Amino acid sequence: MTWQSFFNLSTMQNRHLLASYAVVVIIQGGYASWIAWNWFHAKGTRH
Amino acid sequence: MEQRNPTLRIIAWLWFAISIAVLIVGFREAIFLTPPDAAQGDVGRIFYYHVPSAMWSLAFPYVNFIASLFYLYWRKRDPLKALTADAMAIAAAEVSVVYSSICLITGSIWGRAAWGIWWTWDERLTSELLLFLLYVSYLMLRRFSSTGQTQTLAAVISIFAAIDVPIVWMSIRWWRTQHPAPVFFGGPGTGVDKSMMPAFVWNIIGWGIWGIFILVFRFALERRRQRAEQEAALHAIEASLEISK
Numbered sequence: 001m002t003w004q005s006f007f008n009l010s011t012m013q014n015r016h017l018l019a020s021y022a023v024v025v026i027i028q029g030g031y032a033s034w035i036a037w038n039w040f041h042a043k044g045t046r047h
Numbered sequence: 048m049e050q051r052n053p054t055l056r057i058i059a060w061l062w063f064a065i066s067i068a069v070l071i072v073g074f075r076e077a078i079f080l081t082p083p084d085a086a087q088g089d090v091g092r093i094f095y096y097h098v099p100s101a102m103w104s105l106a107f108p109y110v111n112f113i114a115s116l117f118y119l120y121w122r123k124r125d126p127l128k129a130l131t132a133d134a135m136a137i138a139a140a141e142v143s144v145v146y147s148s149i150c151l152i153t154g155s156i157w158g159r160a161a162w163g164i165w166w167t168w169d170e171r172l173t174s175e176l177l178l179f180l181l182y183v184s185y186l187m188l189r190r191f192s193s194t195g196q197t198q199t200l201a202a203v204i205s206i207f208a209a210i211d212v213p214i215v216w217m218s219i220r221w222w223r224t225q226h227p228a229p230v231f232f233g234g235p236g237t238g239v240d241k242s243m244m245p246a247f248v249w250n251i252i253g254w255g256i257w258g259i260f261i262l263v264f265r266f267a268l269e270r271r272r273q274r275a276e277q278e279a280a281l282h283a284i285e286a287s288l289e290i291s292k
Binding site for chain 2: 001002006013014016017019023024027028031038039042
C-alpha cells in the first residue's frame with residue numbers, strides 16, 4: 001500500500017480503513033490534548 | 048506542596064518520544080510493509096489498530112480495579128494514601144473508556160466493510176459494549192454524584208467492570224460468535240500469518256507504551272488537582288481561625 005492508495009477514497013474498503021485510523025488518532029490525540037490543556041491550565045500549588 | 052522534579056519531567060518526555068517513535072514504526076508496518084490480507088484485502092489492516100486497542104481495553108480496567116481495592120482498604124486507615132489510589136483509579140477508568148471506545152468504533156467500521164453490518168448483538172461485541180458502558184457510568188457517577196460516598200460507590204462499579212473483563216476475553220472461546228476467532232492465545236487452528244506479526248507486535252507495544260503515558264499523565268493531573276483542593280481547604284480553615292481570634 002502507498003500513501004496515495006491510503007488516501008484513495010474510491011472504494012468502501014479504503015474509506016473504512018482511513019476512517020478507522022482517523023478515529024484512533026482523533027480519540028487518542030483528543031484525550032491527550034485535553035489532559036495537556038488541563039495540565040497547563042490547572043492551578044499549581046507551588047510556593 | 049507540589050515540587051517540580053526535572054528527572055521525572057525528562058523521563059516523561061522520553062517516554063512520550065519513544066511511544067510516538069514506536070507508533071510510527073507500527074503505522075509503517077501496518078500500512079506500507081505488511082501485504083494485504085488474502086481474504087479481506089486492505090480493510091484487514093484495520094485489525095492492526097483494532098486488536099491492540101481491544102487487548103489494552105482489557106488491561107487498563109485491572110489498573111482501575113486494583114487502585115479501587117487499595118482505595119477501599121485505605122479510605123479509613125490512611126486517607127492520604129486513599130486519595131493517591133483514587134487518582135490512579137479515575138485515570139485508569141478514563142483510559143479504559145478511550146481504548147474500549149476505539150475498539151468498538153473500529154470494530155464497527157470493519158464490520159460494515161467485511162460483514163455488511165455495523166453491529167450485531169454477538170457475545171463479544173455485547174460484553175465489550177457493557178464494559179464501555181460500565182466505565183462511562185463510573186465516570187458519570189464521579190462527575191455528577193454529590194454524596195459523600197461517591198468514591199466508594201465508584202469503587203464498587205469498578206469491581207463489576209473487572210468481573211466483565213474475563214467474560215469479554217473468553218466470549219469468543221466459550222461461544223460460537225460472529226466475531227472472528229482469537230488472534231492470540233486461541234489454541235490450534237487460530238492465529239495469523241507470520242507476515243502480519245510485525246505489524247501486530249509493533250502496534251501492541253506502541254499502544255501499550257502510549258496508554259501508560261496517558262495513564263500516568265492523567266494521574267499526575269489528578270494529583271495536582273487534589274493538592275490544589277487540599278491547599279484551598281487549608282487556607283479556608285486558616286482564614287476562619289483568623290476571623291475567630
